Amino acid sequence: MKKISQKTIERGVFYIRTLEALLKDGQTLISSNQLANITGFSDAQIRKDISSFGKVGRPGIGYSTAELRNILQDFVLKNEVVHVALFGVGSLGAAILKYPGFHKDGIKLVAAFDKMKNKVGATINGVKVYDPKRAVDVIKKTHADIGVIAVPKEHSQEVADIIVLSGLRGIVNFSPISIAVPKNVMVKNIDLRVEFFSLFCNMQYNCGI
């Protein structure tokens, strides 16, 4: 089996979301060129990415929107549902709980955790909030795959330790601080400051072009 690069996978997920939108509009065919115009990637890039998933398109015609979506989804998600455990039900955590479109898109929030006594026991958007002390148990029972850290940065490492201890091997970290984890645990950092700064900086450096 060929290995598929992380970048290809990330773009693949992006293609899927675009194809979903096209399907809703009733578009049954799409060319790499059209997809390029929508997504901003180059057409060559798109064809190359897709080719790593097999021969899906027809020369002269393009890709069947539905078929391409299905094939990408098979590869990227393998028809599985990603089970997510959320730590921290503050404003960011709440926003994640309310994020639309998870449910029908192969992502399922299976549990939330918060230290605050007044939050424990509540159910937000169908997701129960537990005491973090019960995390290891609950995570095992709910078969979570990924942990999300959305707690104040003072507690990030502590939560990361709990996640690792629970046996999860993937973490999305929204707290603006690095966490230390064993090498076999994958971490994705999402720091709004990093996004804003790097965008701003790139805007300026590209001004001169």
Next chain:
Amino acid sequence: MKKISQKTIERGVFYIRTLEALLKDGQTLISSNQLANITGFSDAQIRKDISSFGKVGRPGIGYSTAELRNILQDFVLKNEVVHVALFGVGSLGAAILKYPGFHKDGIKLVAAFDKMKNKVGATINGVKVYDPKRAVDVIKKTHADIGVIAVPKEHSQEVADIIVLSGLRGIVNFSPISIAVPKNVMVKNIDLRVEFFSLFCNMQYNCGI
């Protein structure tokens, strides 16, 4: 002037946040190797990145935490403050408004916009909420640099058009749909589904190693 790659800049912002934490802990010196252990990047990578900002370190010693932080900040932010205009004060928008640490970190939310009459006029965390109809005016008056899209996906394109019309050249798009903008406008897409999926997928592909 040498050009600095986007990747270097992104990591640069990441270094800054790490250095901030170290400074708070009172650590005055840091080696590329230590920084590598904390951030997960390689020491060679870190040295190479830093070298594009000048000769900052001392062989045999390492880098002065404060000096390195300052130099990175000078380059990445040029001592400027990024002014951000937020569109959509739903749960995600509210989370962004309440995101801690913006203020003292060179990011300033200068205005928020929401269609809902009951939100217009409110002040959240010191940020005023305006009617989107006034966006062009308000953005000019508040000298915004970047627009953030946190509205339901049905309205994303509409908001993107307003942002472009207002003269902004950078957009952070949290809505799970692609937006069409002129080529000279930079867009950063942040789609939670993409993050979750690609992390999960990578976890599986790397399992076999």
Next chain:
DNA sequence: AAAACATTGTTAATTATTTCACGAATTATG
């Protein structure tokens, strides 16, 4: 049915990024 056109899949070329490896600089130690 031939010519013109559109579009994929893929190999080769190009460009970008990361890692390696080591000289130079600095401190610590015997």
Next chain:
DNA sequence: CATAATTCGTGAAATAATTAACAATGTTTT
């Protein structure tokens, strides 16, 4: 003081990612 131990900065080597180019294939038009 000389030797060992650190650690930076950097050019060269190795990888990775993107783009370009085009043969192959299918459609449309006349």
